[in-house]
Amino acid sequence: MPRTNKQPDNDRIPSSQVSATQAEKAHSSMDRGEQEKKLHDLVQFLLIMDQKKLPIKKLDINKQVLKEHSKALPVMMKLAEEKLRKIFGIELVSLEDKQKGTYILVNTLDTDVDEQLESDPNLTLTPVDWSDENHAKTGLLMVVLSAIFMNGEVMVDSQLYHMLRKLKVDQDVTHPVFGDVKKQLTVEFVRQGYLEYTRQPNTDPPVFEFRWGFRAKKEITKRNCLDFVSQLYEKNPEEWVSQYQVVVEEEGEEEESSAS
């Protein structure tokens, strides 16, 4: 591809505009040792940045890891993606739309040890260790995500708050575990990508809607939510006619994408 674009200042090109060949050139301009080191730094950087579950920005990657080799980002990210997958069983997901230019990490390995433990209680398995705080937040998240899904994949904020109040999780009261509940839902979970919080147009006072965020869609399946709720109600998943249909559709899509 002929280099016809004028690049006034090479350093200030955002890496998203770096073409594939430019990236390869930049990558091969580093010597082998440097390539290896940068790659390892990058993988470690991604793993550490993932601690808070906030999306990782390309800008930060360039600033902290690649620095003068920012142009090589596309190549390096591909290599890092492979390493993460092969060594850690972690998938690197590039986000689109509003979150373009950022990445999240998602697990691909099965963390469900219950079945194995049931078959052999003597096994000493060490599933991934999360803190109690993390457990509690995950519990809340499960409740919220399932509710939103069962409600037709969208829930108006007043509805959600009304339901949570029944669980004595009140947005006006500082909760002993969750603190500022509203902030937890509308800020933290949204930033992490678990929830989407949008405003309904033309409403006054403003009305907001909650939906599943991009991370939720990657990390948890709708079938799991339906099964969870069905178990709660002691009913069969098929009895929830419209929700079951959504689940079947989702699984149809998954089969398509894995077959392709």
Add this chain to the structure above:
Amino acid sequence: MAGVKRKTNTANSNASASHGAESDSDETSVSTTSYLQNQNKEERLRIRTGYRQLMGTLVEQKHDMINPESTSLTEALKTANDLNKDVKMPREGALDSATILMISNYGRMKVDNLKTDFLKFEPIEYAEKLISFVNQGQPRQSQDIAISNQGWINLGKASQKFFMKSPAFHFMAGSFERGEPVKKVRRAPDSQRLDKENLSDKATVPKQMKSFDESDKSEATTAEVEKLLDLLQKLYRENERNPICYFEFVLHPESFSQTVENMFYTSFLVRDGLANIKLDDEKLPLIEPIQNPEQEKVRKNLPHKQAVVSLSPQEWKELVEVYKITDPLIPTRVCSTLDSSATKKMRMK
């Protein structure tokens, strides 16, 4: 004329499919006074009886009425509509509206009964089921706490397997505490400069007395180096103006750190052109002081050379043995900082 009007009014009330709106027209139309008086009392009684019967039926057969399978409610509505055709007076109108109210309530209940055939998700119901699930048959602690802290944690633990979360990266043995960012002490260079400037000018009080230690150390070095030079010259004279063995000069039999310090100060002498280190026939180093200060000029013309001298504790011990050094030529210095145990012993002797 009145007769014609009557017919028109009835026609109007017949035309309206929905009920209720037209009953007012009886009262509001001005010229109906004669019309009202004309309705047959018997007819009115018939209408009223009809409504009362219908309401009685509704109450008796409520169960049948609200059954989604049954059509009796629709039939009741039809009956009410038929009766309404003849309604002209408010009294009957009121009965009619009461009947319709009852029918519509039944209609709502009928619809509610329809729901049991397919499941509708109700958030409040969901919340209640959650509470009993989490509490697993234990009685609810209090009205204020639906799910306890531990309850949330347990719920979360059970839910973790549904989330394909990448494990958070933590160092196995932990990492060090970052601690408070160390504030750079910028006062030391200031104090040095100030001290030199204020030597002659006693009026200005030197500012930074706090960092006395820092400047003290550098002055101490210079002082030590001078002491060393005097000592070297003295030893040189005692040695009949022959160069002294470097190792015999710097080695301290008891303390490795003192030895290193000796080497350190000696290097200053060499750097400043006040001492000279050379190798003898056996390639062993010798040291001698330079007598002529004029030689400084010569030194400046000479190309600068650098050498790195290193000494490990092992080597130090070996050297002390080989050279059979019992007493140090350079006296032991009293250190202000932590001593090695060796020098402590020295001082205690």
